[in-house]
Amino acid sequence: MGKDYYKILGITSGSNEDEIKKAYRRMALKFHPDKNKDPNAEEKFKEIAEAYEVLSDPKKRVIYDQYGEDGLKTGGTGSSSGQGTTYHYTFHGDPHATFASFFGGSNPFDIFFGSGRQRGTTNGTNDHGGDHDMDIDMDGDDDPFSSFSHFGFNGINGFHHGGGRRHRNEPLHGGRKKVQDPPVVHELKVSLEEIFHGCTKRMRITRRRLNPDRRTMRTEDKILNIVIKRGWKEGTKITFPKEGDETPENIPADIAFVLKDKGHPLFKRDGSNIIYTAKIGLKEALCGCTVNIPTIDNRAITLPCNDIIKPGTIKRLRGEGLPFPKNPSQRGDLIVEFQVRFPDRIPHQSREIIKQHLPQS
Template sequence: MGGDYYVSLEINRNATDADIKKAYRRLALKYHPDKNNDSGAYEKFSEIAEAYDVLSDPRKKATYDKFGEEGLKRGIPSDLGVNGAWTEGYTFHGNPEKIFRSFFGGDNPFADFYAEDGSDIDVGFGGLCGRGVRKQDAPIERDLHLALEDLFHGCTKKMKISRRVSRAFGRKEKCGTFRFVSVCFFSSDQVMNEDGYTSSIKDKILSINIKPGWREGTRIIFEKEGDQGPNCIPADIVFVVQQKNHPRFSRQEHNLIYTYDIDLEKALTGFSMEIETLDGRLLNIPVNDIVHPNYTKVVPGEGMPQSADPRRRGDLIIKFHVKFPEKLSLQGKKLIKQALTL
């Protein structure tokens, strides 16, 4: 951001939580792109969203007040923390509309602030037109386990979800829960519950397009596919990439690591080896150097693709495990000594 969050919200540093909310509400309505056609409105709208995201959170605000923006975004050493203050670096998620929806509620919350004649409606903090502020539930996170080959080539994974949707007789309110379906099959027939709600199970297939080069920890977000309720916005469903162990390769950033077993003779005299790559090619790699304990062989461009540009790839780094003989005869020791003194 590179500015002062208090200045962005047009408040002073003694502002209360209510003052922060009031300032954000006023400025968010003023600079919302749907209402303001100025070319710089969205930038300002994003700026005040980031400011509110920090100042409305007590831990982020405490870190910012004491250590400034640099300390907030880079993190602070744990020995400088106060009462267990948050010490991880902060990064704004870059979605000001999400902040706006979370604050005001609704799929199209901006529409709630206008009467039919187009005039603004004054709304207090107690709720929207007496209905209460709709808040978004916390994201539902699930691990997505992928083979190294999937992350190398890219692929499409399909996940089946089932969501229970309930409807009150004569109303438009809905509520429900989200869960993953593995073996069980749920009927979509409606039934009447004791509380007067009819409920049904609706299945949906989510397609996840895995890009070549994605790393472990990559998050794939499906907005508002989770729980529903009359006073809440459906939760986002978040899949977090987890890489499965591979029998031959391990991964470091964009590089692939391969460990090759050799005996002492080859380590001292040289050899050639064959390695099958993740895309099925067979690499013939000569090693003419003496393989000492810290020796590695680097094959450029044979690692993982980079997700930003799959044409660029990391390196294949070969490490060696030298197998020493368990015992030697006297004659063998004598010959080795003679050879090493030449």
């Protein structure tokens, strides 16, 4: 006994196109895995998408009404004009693509996790936004700072980033224009050392691609080379066009990676500057001292402090920060912020001496 698509959508076999759309909208929102935490919601969400894909297509619906699910998928004979045709249908298996296509790239839940499964290597293009617009040079081999990771764009780590915008159209499929799926965006964490030196990240993705018959699909792996230039800022986006899942009914989504700074044990980043907190005692703050300041390239700079250091005092070491994105031969500054450690207690004799020598406030 095949699936009852009408029952899945909660409608009758006489329902018209508008009723089918309303039913899909209602059921898809109800059982979307981002909203419904029931363990069976994912499977139900997939069944709803499959039912809509069939019943919203007049040709598929005619065959389904006459031969049921088995006839539709194994090849049945049916035609509204009375002429026999052989037709095979296999659900593409991605209910999120159906959801994205139905809502035109927008998402009632703000972010919905979707597909983008992706042998070969590909380099991406980057987008800094604002006044950091740069071209990415994808020539050259991997450097010593390269790494290798794997992503399966099936809703774990990535999110569609459509913002309600429709993407490029391609030729009609089943009487409807193909619409590109929203981009699948992933956060890519990089260390300050990787930003200082530049590096290449290698990501293996698994995706689905159409076979030459343009109906059946295969699963394949692909290596994406993400070349990270010196000084790139957090938020820089590297895009790989149309590297997502490909189905008979969609244009593959773009895959994008957005840089995110990793935490560092010594430094904090402020654009192209880096900040180091130097901790000194009260004696050093009042009487002077010399502090060894570590740098991002594993050197140490001797910083003499002859004046009184107040809590929060800042000293700037010029050109010891990160490279500027547009001019990597130039660097930002290393900013030293002083933190003064006060003693928990002072002996009475010492307190009297301090009173004698310190001015009244």
